[in-house]
Amino acid sequence: MRLKKIEGINIVPFVDIILVLLVIVLMEATFVKTDGIILPPSMQGDGVSNTEKEVTFSITQDGVILLENKPIALDSLSNAIEQIDKTASISIQADSRSAFEKFVFLISALKEKGLQNINIITEKKKE
Numbered sequence: 001m002r003l004k005k006i007e008g009i010n011i012v013p014f015v016d017i018i019l020v021l022l023v024i025v026l027m028e029a030t031f032v033k034t035d036g037i038i039l040p041p042s043m044q045g046d047g048v049s050n051t052e053k054e055v056t057f058s059i060t061q062d063g064v065i066l067l068e069n070k071p072i073a074l075d076s077l078s079n080a081i082e083q084i085d086k087t088a089s090i091s092i093q094a095d096s097r098s099a100f101e102k103f104v105f106l107i108s109a110l111k112e113k114g115l116q117n118i119n120i121i122t123e124k125k126k127e
Contacts, residue, residue, distance in 0.1 A: 063102045092107070
């Protein structure tokens with residue numbers, strides 16, 4: 001008994017599988033919704049509420065923390081943070097050479113008092 005010599009690879013089953021997968025993909029593509037989300041028109045031009053209070057903290061190169069451009073001592077910082085409304089927007093800006101320790105201290109003090117709306121102001125480095 002002699003075995004037949006295989007002279008080629010039968011690719012017909014492979015082509016059948018590829019065609020079936022192609023049909024499945026094309027059918028699924030017709031079910032994908034391509035419409036965008038329709039949003040109502042904006043009531044304000046910039047999208048920021050004018051009634052929201054914004055509080056700014058700054059950290060100088062010397063490590064002094066400023067609240068609304070007025071120096072504040074570390075021991076009175078906790079009392080000052082308690083006076084801030086919980087819904088107020090908090091902005092923090094620091095000098096690139098300021099102590100990172102003061103920045104972390106300020107962030108942790110704000111988080112301890114339950115303030116969540118914290119923004120960090122950065123400036124793009126000029127090349």
